[in-house]
Amino acid sequence: MNILYFLMIAQLIHAQTLIIQLTENTIGLKFLKKYDTILKLCSYEYLEISNNKFIIGKFDTNFLKSIYFDTEVKSISKDNQINICQLKKKNNLSYESNNNYIMKPILEQSSLLNTKPNDTSPLVQHFAPRHLVRLTQDHAIKKKQEMNFKYPLSSPNKKKNHNIYLLDTGVATTHPGFYHKKIINKTIMKYNFTHNLNNEDINGHGTSIASIILSQLLGVCKNDCNIISYKIIDDNGVGYLSNFIKTLKYIQDNETNGILLLPFISEKSQIINDLMYTFNQQLNYTIVVPAGNYQLDSCNYSPSSSNDVITVGSIDSTLDKIADFSNYGKCINIFADGVNMLTLSNNINDNIPFDIFSGTSLSAGIVAGVLSQWLNNYDEINFDNNNDLIMKLDNLAIKGIIQPNKYLENSKTVNKLIQMI
Incomplete structure (x- = not known):
């Protein structure tokens, strides 16, 4: 100094x-x-x-x-401040205006999710949102295609669901979209790590991320994961490094290892990257983070610059093109859908309690959900060895499909798109 x-x-x-x-x-x-x-x-x-x-x-x-x-x-x-990585699309979302796209089919056909086949074939969610459909097909979403999400059945040998620890703005746990799950929302007074005393998800960021992971209609892993929510970001989408450190201290002392989902970004910080090393290499947590929404090199930020996290960039699944807001660079490990995604709203009193969001946080949520589903259903994956998850993520990824390919090559960005099965 x-x-x-x-x-x-x-x-x-x-x-x-x-x-x-x-x-x-x-x-x-x-x-x-x-x-x-x-x-x-x-x-x-x-x-x-x-x-x-x-x-x-x-x-x-x-x-x-x-x-x-x-x-x-x-x-x-x-x-230093830490900031959420999400962009809200200003859109009048309504039942009628979306009945030819997603809303009406999802709401009317949701009962199909409760119908399980008699054999070991995957459960099929019909009229699924496109971020789910893209996980189980090898091409971009096309107009008038069947929107089916092939969801693997839970393993009969599963002992428990591994936890996803979501450090965000909280979660609107009373939203009817979460009716099948109990989200442990550690935002009561004792576990509120923000500077304010409001325990609700006023911002909406945490609710949208949680809905992408395990809501009945929109979730990647649905019945195969748990979310434990820690509120560390305030209503304006801003948190602080000190609160992040205090939260990790609490998790170290009170939780079991699982998936740590950190849907925020900060200026590059050796403190944050040191903590990522500790939680990944010493405490055996799998850490998933967004690349960021600045159209800049993700290696210039934390925690995305850490070698001990899975950094996720965004694509538009209708084009298989890197999102115009997504960060890039050699620190990215994988891409997932992140453009104009249907999520649950934190305003549960709306007639149609949904929002449309974009951002690399949502892409990170998809990856966290997929990893959780794998951990709970594949016996060959050693939960205490993060290399098993990384290898499966790499082996199943579609390679070379994201455009523009030359841009990705020039910026030393991987051209890998996540696949679930």
Whole structure:
């Protein structure tokens, strides 16, 4: 750290929270005791996540001067924002205006989902939304084609559903689209990791992502996964690094390993990427993240730049073309549909409680749902070895189909589109 950087930090200490990351070999309690006299005047919290050690709080200049050249300090960071990755299409969604597309067939034929075949063939959802249809066919969605989603039956040997931990704006769990599932919504007062006290999903982002994963009509894995929702993003779609760290601390201490879905993006952060390494390599979580919606290199952001996550970009499934908003680059592992997708609305009082959204967050939700379905139905996948999931993701992906292919090659972006079966 140089002097100019220190002066910048010093100017900010009264304005916002800072995050001090200690080195792996530092004994946290000894470090705190060393500066006990000064820290008594500060408001802070000490957290350990495996070998990651953080002091989060507001500190005076004397403390920062004291630790500036301390070799046990790895970094001093601002409490940076994290932002959701979703674009809402302004559209008057109504029953009548969509009866030739998705809405009317889905609502009228939803009973087909409860009809299971007598053999081991997949369950077929007729009049399915296109993001589901594209998962089980080898070509783009065409006009007037049959919109069938071939959904694999649950394994009779399945012991339990693995959890998807969704860190987002919360979920409208009372939406009728979730009637078949119990979503454990950890946004009650004790588990609200935002700066406000509102536990509802006012923004709608978390509800839309959850609906893509397990709602009865729109979900990828439907009966084969659970979502545990942590509210870390506020009603305006903004969260903070400090709350993210606190949430991961809670998950480490209280949850079992599963799929960690992080549908947000931040400026590139070594702290975030260190935590991704810890949760993936040491705690055996599979982590799925969006590439981002800036039409820029996903390697310039976190957590998408981490080597320990599955980074997902967006395509338009009617063209098999990379979405005009999607980030790109060598950090992307796979693409999935993410343009004009039908999702459940957080406003459950609407006559038609649906929305149309676009964004790489939705694409990440699709991938998380597919991975969860595989974990629960394929005995050969070792849940404690993320390489098994990565290999299956790569083996089933359609390669070389996304356009423009030359653009992807020039930007060193993979040309792989997710397939479910």
